Amino acid sequence: MCAHLCLRLCSHPRPGSYPNLLILAGLYDPRVAYWEPTKWASKLRTLKTDGNDIIMKMDTEAGHFSASDRYKYLREKAFEQAVVLDKLGLAASEIASLPVVGGSADLPAKAAVGPAKISTVAV
Numbered sequence: 001m002c003a004h005l006c007l008r009l010c011s012h013p014r015p016g017s018y019p020n021l022l023i024l025a026g027l028y029d030p031r032v033a034y035w036e037p038t039k040w041a042s043k044l045r046t047l048k049t050d051g052n053d054i055i056m057k058m059d060t061e062a063g064h065f066s067a068s069d070r071y072k073y074l075r076e077k078a079f080e081q082a083v084v085l086d087k088l089g090l091a092a093s094e095i096a097s098l099p100v101v102g103g104s105a106d107l108p109a110k111a112a113v114g115p116a117k118i119s120t121v122a123v
Contacts, residue, residue, distance in 0.1 A: 016047070018054065019052055021052075021054045023055065026064060041056040053087075
């Protein structure tokens, strides 16, 4: 049921508010043609009634499973994390000044309020 609902919402978006979306796609994807996520992002941007962002990132060198070398994989993960931190409202200067405790940074109060309001969709 959940997969059917998701497919219906992806195929037939309706006017309304959507969360911040980061749509990731590959130009050489044998499973999903490059125009499908592009058309979907365009349709969502047209129909959304809120101020949230819909970001489309097309990898022009990869396919369905994205990067095969570890450095490109790390760059992609860094990009995704940068988008999340941006949507949380954390500036680079705030992140650099965070104390490191046990290998993880303590988040400031405004970031600890709730999860990031962003959805990542990899197609």
